[in-house]
Amino acid sequence: MSNMSKFIDLTHTFTDHMPVYPGDPCSRLYQSAWIKDGGPADHRIESCMHVGTHIDAPVHMIEGAATIDEFPIEKFQARGVLVDARCHTLLQPDILNTQTIHAGDAVLIYTGWDKKFRTDEYFASWPYFSPAFANRLVELGISLVGMDTAGPDIEEPFEAHKILLPSDILIIENLANLDELLEIKDFTFHAYPAKYQADAAPVRAFAEIA
């Protein structure tokens, strides 16, 4: 990375009682040791994986597939392409025509939904992928897809997940601040997960502008 790069953090801060997907268990991140008691401070997390800004691995939906720790560092960075999906409820492939997308790219779906994060509206509904939209991303051979919503699917059977993940297109959910990329022509997307032997992991996602 160049010292001249500018970075835009695309990650929601993970706080105690993070909003969780409807029906998922409560998420906790709380102080568990205090300096006033004579030692260092510590915090403890008790949370499932699909909370806050995180990345899904294939085994989230496919029995026996790869966990997130099995992917190399190279997998977590790619040329970024922002797709403006405001004013869309069900995403269809035609909105991809506004951009040049290459194999290996990271496609980020901007809806503005992140501004509802930590309100009841966030999980009440959100723009989601049609199967045709997910299939088009597979045809394009992209490497990563991210969105500023709870995910590419709004209900079971999670069809978009099941189209994307078998092609090792990893999914970054609950991104923040994609609006800051609207005027940016060239950027690299980075999303580095904790190296958890798990079906998903919290991720530090950011854009690097040359």
Next chain:
Amino acid sequence: MSNMSKFIDLTHTFTDHMPVYPGDPCSRLYQSAWIKDGGPADHRIESCMHVGTHIDAPVHMIEGAATIDEFPIEKFQARGVLVDARCHTLLQPDILNTQTIHAGDAVLIYTGWDKKFRTDEYFASWPYFSPAFANRLVELGISLVGMDTAGPDIEEPFEAHKILLPSDILIIENLANLDELLEIKDFTFHAYPAKYQADAAPVRAFAEIA
């Protein structure tokens, strides 16, 4: 980042029942939902922060100081300098003389101790910093210090932590694979934490070789 870069992952894989600092509570990372039950897989973590490869923020030791989420992306990357500290038990400033260290650098202390990770030996003892060594790092104005051991201190009152953290020198503990940097002249060190509002967080640490 250039597509020509090579990456060396410096992060231990986080598994269930990770080794913890003596006296710390048990760490769990386990499957909590199964595809065979009709929905997606999920995992759950129940762990304190100072487990596996992680980064300490100033509030770990200083009441009211910054949590890890308060630092910008720029803080988590720097020119890397590897210091070969094999055959040393108590680190003194003279071993820094073998390297040219600039303000803003990330200094990585290589001891080879990571090969003992997941054995009883790892936490039985380890090479640690003298106060003079920690003070020299502060004088040099470095930004990050990392080590392939449990940390810069071996016992209370955690003197090296208390010298480093007030200068915003963040500490990356339990690194892996530093031996792979021995023959590398120029590299950038990266260590991106989960954006936890906490005194520390799991980090994805790696070296980028131009």
